[in-house]
Amino acid sequence: MFRQVASRILTRPTTTYSAAAAIRRPFSTEVADTTSGDEAFVEAWKKVVPNIDPPKTPSQFMHPRPPTPSTLPTKLTVNFVLPYASELSQKEVDMVIVPATTGQMGILPGHVPTIAELKPGLLSVHEGNDIKKYFISSGFAFIHPNSYADILAVEAVPLDRVDPAQVQKGLNEFTQKLSSATTDSEKAEAQIGVDVHSALNFALTG
Amino acid sequence: MASTAAVPFWRSAGMTYISYSNICANLVRNCLKEPYKSEAINREKVHFSISKWTDGKPEKPTIRSDSPEE
Numbered sequence: 026m027f028r029q030v031a032s033r034i035l036t037r038p039t040t041t042y043s044a045a046a047a048i049r050r051p052f053s054t055e056v057a058d059t060t061s062g063d064e065a066f067v068e069a070w071k072k073v074v075p076n077i078d079p080p081k082t083p084s085q086f087m088h089p090r091p092p093t094p095s096t097l098p099t100k101l102t103v104n105f106v107l108p109y110a111s112e113l114s115q116k117e118v119d120m121v122i123v124p125a126t127t128g129q130m131g132i133l134p135g136h137v138p139t140i141a142e143l144k145p146g147l148l149s150v151h152e153g154n155d156i157k158k159y160f161i162s163s164g165f166a167f168i169h170p171n172s173y174a175d176i177l178a179v180e181a182v183p184l185d186r187v188d189p190a191q192v193q194k195g196l197n198e199f200t201q202k203l204s205s206a207t208t209d210s211e212k213a214e215a216q217i218g219v220d221v222h223s224a225l226n227f228a229l230t231g
Numbered sequence: 232m233a234s235t236a237a238v239p240f241w242r243s244a245g246m247t248y249i250s251y252s253n254i255c256a257n258l259v260r261n262c263l264k265e266p267y268k269s270e271a272i273n274r275e276k277v278h279f280s281i282s283k284w285t286d287g288k289p290e291k292p293t294i295r296s297d298s299p300e301e
Contacts, residue, residue: 213244
């Protein structure tokens with residue numbers, strides 16, 4: 026920043042202000058300090074306050090989006106997040122299988138960009154010979170063109186933390202509620218219960 | 232342009248996606264084994280107070296709390 030001020034002092038000519046701004050030539054040691062998206066802001070700033078460096082805008086603090094590679098990448102980068110924790114952050118894996126509402130979807134590097142709503146089911150992350158499985162309650166999966174996959178889930182638990190007895194009990198209870206439900210909303214809740222518990226059961230036994 | 236997408240059963244019953252998602256998450260939390268279950272339930276406890284404002288003045292607030300009153 027002081028480099029900038031010093032260079033301005035040195036190059037300040039005896040002519041008027043607007044001419045000074047127009048004919049100032051940058052030193053070779055100067056580095057451009059604004060990213061492309063903020064040009065309009067920097068232009069407007071320079072018109073009002075030419076002597077002070079424009080402040081950094083929030084977008085300059087952000088990491089730029091990883092570019093879409095021209096050749097097919099060998100690994101998929103997965104960001105698997107929960108509201109209270111980040112399970113996997115920028116982890117390079119071979120494949121992820123997510124429980125989309127349209128069925129189990131396998132995501133490989135170079136997958137078509139997709140937004141998928143997830144239903145309660147099993148998520149498995151395949152890395153070499155390791156497979157890590159989580160049961161997801163619901164969420165979304167965003168697959169980007171640069172082979173990044175963002176998986177957002179509300180609850181994700183490894184299968185060994187699930188109690189099979191509770192699952193069975195819940196399944197029976199909700200199946201019974203479903204048959205005795207009268208109003209639409211009771212039926213919907215009972216149906217959700219049946220869906221979640223049967224997905225849990227299937228995940229535990231499958 | 233009429234939308235031809237099939238509406239999920241919970242939406243046709245008047246439920247929003249957020250309610251559906253929260254119900255699913257609660258059901259999954261209830262099926263956890265012991266130390267994880269109490270951690271999960273503790274994590275999700277909320278405590279807040281809401282009041283509607285009319286004519287620039289707040290009405291009596293409703294307090295929603297999962298923690299015991301101290």
